[in-house]
Amino acid sequence: MYTMKISRMTVDKLGVKLYDKVSAVIAELVSNSYDADATCVEVTAPMGIYLATKQQGVLQDHGLTITVKDNGIGMTPEEVNEFYLKVGAERRTDYRRGDTSKKFGRKVMGRKGVGKLAPFGICNKIELITSGGDIIETEDTEGNKIMGYITAHLILDHNEIRSDDDNDYKPRIGQLNNTIQPKSGTTIIMSEFAHRKVPDIDAFSRQLAQRFGINSSDWSVVLKDSNKKVGDDKQEVAVGEFSVKKMRGTEIRFVEISDGSGGTRYAALDPDGDEYSDLKSFIKYEDTIYPITGWVAYSETPYKDDLMAGIRIYAHKKIAAQTTVFNKKAGFTGEHTIRSYLVGELHADFLDLDEDLIQTDRRDILWSHELGKAFEQWGQTLISKIGKLSREPMKKKILEVFKEVSKYEQVINTAFPLEEQREIREQAVTIAKLFGQTIRQDELEDKEHVGKLVELSLIFAPHVTLENKLREAAEDADTSLGVMAEILKTARVAELSSFGKIADDRIRVINKIEQLKDTPGTLEQEFQELIQSAPWLIDPQWAPITANQTFTTLKREFQKFYRDATGEEINLEAFPDPNKRMDFVLSTQDNFIEIIEIKRPGHNIKDEELNRIINYADQMEAFLNEPSNALFKKTFNGYRITLVADGLSLSPMAQKALNGLMSDGFLTHISWRTFLLNTRKMHEAFMNEAERQKRYGIRTE
Template sequence: MPDSADSARYVMRISRMTVDKLGVRLYDRVSAVVAELVANAYDADAESVVVRVPLATLLARKNRDTGEVEGYGYTIEVEDDGHGMTRDEANAHFLRVGKDRRADPAQGTQSRRKERPVMGRKGIGKLAPFGICKRIEIITAGGEETVVGYPVSHFVMDYDKILADEDSPVPMDVGDQDQTCRREAGTTIRLIDFLPKRVPNQETFHRQMAQRFGLRQSDFSVSVEDTRNPEENPPFEIGSLEIPLMEGTRVDLSDEPVPLPDEERTLPVSGWMGMAQGAYKNEEMAGVRIYARGKIVATTRAFGQSAGFTGEFTLRSYLVGEIHAEWLDEDEGEDLVTTDRQNILWESDYGRAFREWGAERIRRIAAASRNPRRKRVEQLFMEASGLEAKAKARFADSDIVSTALEFGKQIGRFAAEDELGDQEYVDGLVEVVLSVAPHKALTDAFEAFNQEMFGEDGGLDSLLDLFSKTRIAEMASYAQIAYERVRAVQQLERILREEGDEAALQRIVSQAPWLIDPTWTPITANQSLKLFAREFAGFYRQRHGEEVTFSIGYSGTRPDFTLVNLGRRLHIVEIKAVGHIFRSGDWDRLHNYLRAFEDFFEENPGLTSDFPEGWVIDLVCDGVGIGDPDKSTAYVHWKSTKGRIARISWRDFLARAVRANQTFLDAHDQAREEERRLDASGDPS
């Protein structure tokens, strides 16, 4: 256990503001913290780093009643076989934050033994664990080897104790292994007393770690051991981040240095850029990762281009890459990486040149990827839709099947890739293709017939083929009508059974007004209806001081009425919820509208000339219960004597719709029964 008696052996010199800003606020992911500790191990000449972590685990929780953080006793360890530290080195280097290690002759720009270009610069990474925990335990063996091994330094950095002091040197607690010896040099960092943070699962943790490093060295490896479920998750190594690319889009950047304006020299880069096969599934794979000294310093999706450039959506969704630019983190000259080592100073001279260079490359990649990406989306659509089988099932004519497939490929190229997992979206596109295919085939047949009529090969066969395709196109139009009517009736049945609210009923009646009267055909959204709605709304507002709204087709609003123009009469549809009984309060409101409609038609014959047979209010409700005798008499007068109200119940409404479309519904049921029979028999024919 830590011992405070001799705690002055290890002293930290740092301001509380530095701990807060560079520790807690910069690092809140477990993988980011571990990556900083791995980078320190690399700078210490380690060849092997072992990370012990409980994967897919919540490290602590906050008690809702007390507000206190309650831990579960987990630890995270990062152990390396580097050169370690002596007590003096720990005090001089590890426990000092903000000093540029590369300017320190005692440390230098390269690692001690392997002469690696060091990743660290100002020692900020050692504060990273405070973003996820309160205590950091350091056990390190280094210095000169003795007959009993390497001397051990063991101390604990406590967040609360560091913040408790007023920017004065803070003594560290000394651990129980201090001044012992180990057979091997190296350092173990142990994190304890966690904040409410979660460790991701193995796949995500590997991806997050791989994204942070661009190392390709045979003498450095990082392995991960799951301390929670070691049987289910055996140890694994952190490898590279593999991203499948669209064919023909990868651009190698080794021979494309960054030119500097007004200078003859260029800035070398290596790596690649390209377009991913699919849109990003996670943020680690998104964009172009930029590395310096093997460690990520920035990620960009468009190299700072302003929004609205050509191909922006595609680039932001598919662009990936890995660029190594060592000049971003040179030992001498301007430091082009931000203090938190997470971004580039894009407004510096080098940063602007890099941005312009990158913008030019991604424009080239976008142009190269356009056709491959569309081809891929086409392939995904054809696979998801099963279009070929559906076209063969619907059409006996092979030419129409071929037309449907060709048209489907064209539609598929411009489909939204992220919507192809939505079966309703795919089925909608398929229905469009199958509805249009016969008409396109007919157009092609007319064109072919026209050419043959003026050529030497014209004859009866081509004319018969034209007649055949004309009949098929006509049948396809009827089939589409049948499909829409069956779907509307089924949707109405579902709404009446499950929902029954006015909004849902308003929507379906607006979309399919023939449900009220089977002889109706929807002629909505025409100019006469729009003009009437606008003028009557003004008339009603002036007379009653109230607003009235109409739906012409389904507008997504909650209208007072739906307007339908059927030849010579205007139908004003008033819908009530399923089970609603029309009461006195409903009548008061409707009575105002009845008188207003009557007056408007009398006073504005020019505006209402499109409706020579006048108007009627179609009231859909499940009963009338007007208690006031005078109001009840008035309702009967307007309904029976004047003929201005036509009431229908929802039960009658559905029965009438089913009866009028019984032929379509029977055909649909027979087709379903035949499909089930074929599925049961296994007969593919």
């Protein structure tokens, strides 16, 4: 009779709580197969789907199974009782089993005796079929001689274990129990699942490769998709070695080498194979040397998944931890790059020898232990070393990616195609390379940002070239007329590049304005604020004036004057508070005060609104005629009104007043369509001319 001695709380703590992912559970079972001297493990599961679903909080089981089958030494019924059903027994301190496997002498991965409970983290039922011990000869029911291995077959039910509290649990017996099977090995079948998803077969393969991708002729792991038929694409995948492409010139290796006198020692080697004097391949703790072998480097590409992230640390060929910076505090130089590119594989068997420094769930190291702290300090020194080593290769790599993403050479050749623009092209390439060497890896994924850097190289190149030519001319006492002509041509290209960029940016703004205009619910306030920051939308020759203190004072004083004269407050500034609506835009161009009234698209001006606009004008005239404001009147030649509105709904008298203002040149009325059409047309014409002159040379006629 099979008996498990365990409390239900222990089952939850060591099974359900520690192992809640399908991949982690399978990893534990595969490690048990490794310890059992299996040469092949087959994992059969429905790949890429949920094992059970929830509807309105109710779990629905789909009758699916996951099977892990190996050809290891298996167990006899007695061994099942003694070892498998005895939870928490130390494997390596048991003289009957020891810390190495029976057949291949493998340093066993299991130690704490709790991995067998891992399936309860994802399922309710575990079925165990295992055949082991010595080969025996017996007879079948018909008297025929058969040879094989005694088999144990039992079913463990999580619900039944929990219900028994701390009483001994007796699993159900399977039909193959005490039968003779021709081959040794163990099969575990899991069923009645929680709401868990199986990774797709490629991701699952990489996850297991990270932990068990051991290069050995007597070890293999195969995944099979139970949702597919034999022969279907990706129905079966062999787990290979976990591979990461390394960036050239970044690898540091930790190796065991001959000391020249018949012994060996450990050394850290740089990318050229030379030994470091300031970096060791071991840690020293309490006068004992603890060797470390393996490698660290930068990956060819930034991390694509968590499996690649950082350095994998193994103890006895099983992963013990994965770390990116050995707990180094944030803020160190090169941190972003290291967290995106650093990879490695280190073997530190001392983590699982006399002192067990691996956490129970085998996902990290006990860094708080004194030996763990020594290893952590060694790792942080390594992080600093490889960070410095990889700076130049990283710059070169990022520049290669920048060149590929930005296509800056093609863009520059298109912008400056003429033979006489060769120096400008060369300068633009130099500037683009500088940008490419300083850009961060994450910024490379932002195509808009990369494009703007290339645009800047096009703008800066003519100016830098002009500066160089002027310096050369200043140093040459016999500057020829031809040299001066080259300087003037370069100056012209520089000028056109700058103005062309301005025009290009303005076209983008106009596009945004058009989108805003066609968006229902856009408020007048939003348009008023845009005009205040970009008055060239009204007239392409206008520019915002921010340093004119006299005009700033005029706006402030006019607001006071208007309040005193009318008893009403007006607002001429763009406030973030939506309750403080801007009445109109007050701008200045060519020493004229511009009163700009914007109405939302589709709006028709009514008598009351026109009267308010006229009142603004009247008050401005009265303000300028005040003796105390003589300085303002001397500075500004007068005022004008621009009204942007799609239509008019005025009485005959109001219409007559409007016509009078327009005929006198005091007021200009334009619709939104005309406003945007004129603005776009004038800027596009300028931009096209700038581009034409850049492409076909300077025309003076």
